[in-house]
Amino acid sequence: MHAKHKRCAYGKNSRKKEQQQLEHLLDSKEGELLQAQLLNFTSSLRRSGMEIDAAPQSWFEAFDLLIDFLSGKPKTEKIIVFIDEMPWLDTPKSGFVTAFEHFWNGWAAGQDNLLLVACGSATTWIVDRLLSNKGGLYNRVTQEMHLAPFTLKECEEYYREHGVVMDRYDQVQCYMAIGGIPYYMSFIDPGYSLAQNIDRLLFTRNGLLTLEFGRLFGSLFSSPEPYKQVIRLLADYREGLKREDIAKLLNMSSGGTLSKLLEALVVSDFVTRYQYFGKSKREVYYKLTDFYSLFYIRFVEKGRRMNVDYWQNNQLTPSVTAWRGLAFEDVCMVHVQQIRQALGILGVQSEASPWHYVSVDKKMGAQIDLLINRSDRIVDICEMKFCVNTYRMDKKADESIRNKIQVVMDTVRGRKAIHPVIVTTYGLAKNEYSSRIQRVITTG
Known part of the structure; x- marks a missing residue:
């Protein structure tokens, strides 16, 4: 064989070996994650009173354990099974969905005293795997509950309950910066002013919300970059954009993939669909209405500011004053139902x-x-x-x-x-x- 061909053959074999090693590494990591999840599942059963000698090795075994445990309960007793963050149990090659289908269709669906609550922050997974399932879980959901961000009134009640004293003006400003997300609201320290809290959370290198933008999309979507691209684009267009405009500006196809991506952002409460008055019913606009994303992109990401006192020092600047006016319009737009009620x-x-x-x-x-x-x-x-x-x-x-x-x-x-x-x-x-x-x- 010619020397050149030998080198080519060697290179091909090396790449194949590296690929095998990478697949083995990924398989081992997925296996470790699966085992950790099964251990957590087992621990939950133990805390509920079940005696278990060894942890299950698969989700089929895990759900069999759950059946054994629940079968011992009186039929007259109401049983509630709560599975939190279900999307993250469905790791690659885990077989979780298949095992869950088997558990539900083979046993749980026949138990009149059983209520199963499936919860998850990855809304698209819930929609695709449960609500719109075309397989063994088709039409199995009895009731769905969408947990939307808090309204201004609900935020006011939350802050009052948690001892955070803010007047109406600051409550609205806080909504403009972090939205009605209870997790973000829990970071507000009642010992600081709103401006101090915003500096502490968003304008320090290790602020609790400084790095949240990247983590947020990574936790909700398996391939987060296209979603972040759309979000960053929409942040520049206050009136929103039509799907074909988004496709053109991002050099993407305007077909089913983009439609599915936009739908995922809508059901996850990042984006709102609008049909503008006087426009054709077919002219649908997509507008970014997630307040944390809007604030982060405008002041943190684009500004590249890491001055711990930035927000306190810029309260009266023209840029912040202009932002308040525009952001208030956005707050009102997500409270149209409340405006209708007031009218x-x-x-x-x-x-x-x-x-x-x-x-x-x-x-x-x-x-x-x-x-x-x-x-x-x-x-x-x-x-x-x-x-x-x-x-x-x-x-x-x-x-x-x-x-x-x-x-x-x-x-x-x-x-x-x-x-x-x-x-x-x-x-x-x-x-x-x-x-x-x-x-x-x-x-x-």
Whole structure:
């Protein structure tokens, strides 16, 4: 054999050997993880009172142990089995889903006194493997419970319960930075101001939320990079983007893969789908509405700031002031249901979205934070005003409202009454301009 061919043959064999070694290493790590999970499963059974000599070697054996344990319980006794973080038990080659299907279909489904609660933070796994399962678990779910982020009211109750004293203004600001995620909210130290807490959590090298962005997507998605790409892109487009625009800007196919990715971000509460007023029903926009991601990308990742006092020192800067106004609009957009409730129109069919209009000759236009088009022949024009005190209208604000009313009257089909609404922190001060406003909604 020619020397060159010998080297090629040797290289090929070496790569094959390296691949085998890598596969062996991965298999051994997966095996170690599986054994650790089975040990934890066994420990849970022991803590519940079961005597076990040796840990099971597979999920089939583990679920057989569970059957043995539960079979000894009286049939008149209600049994609740809670499996937390189920997606992370389904490691490669573990056979978890197959074993779980066998457990449920072969025994558990026939136990009228058994309630099984499957829980997991990886929402896409829950949807794909349980809710939309096409195999042995098809149509087996009795009830699903989606745990959405807290609303502002729920955050207020949480902070009160945990002894965190914040006024309404700071509670909304906190929501703008970390959202209504109880895990993040638990890091707020009542001994510090909100600005100090944000510095401590996000603007120090080892802050509890400084590295959370990378960890978050890695914990939710097996291949996190495409998801982070979409999130970073949407962070630059406040009004959101259509799927084809996302595909074009990221040089991706706009087919099923991107659709599935976007759906995963929607069900995981990172992204919200919108159909803008006046646009075609087929024009669906995707907008980033995860507040932690928005704040992190804008101020931490892009700013590259690791100054421990950054947030405290920049409270009055134009960039932070502008951010507050825009972020408050986003907070209101994820509280549309609460705004409807405050308006007393939960029973009225309506469509809600931001809206902007420019006439063909570009001489007339308007941008509305939130427009609610109601079936009772009323259109609510909602203006969002984030203020540290009571909001006070002036001549400029009044002219802006009057212009928007006129544009909507000229644009909306059919005769409808136009109601200007102010959504603000502490209410609206009465003066010569305030009488034009039909309703005032506060965040409290």
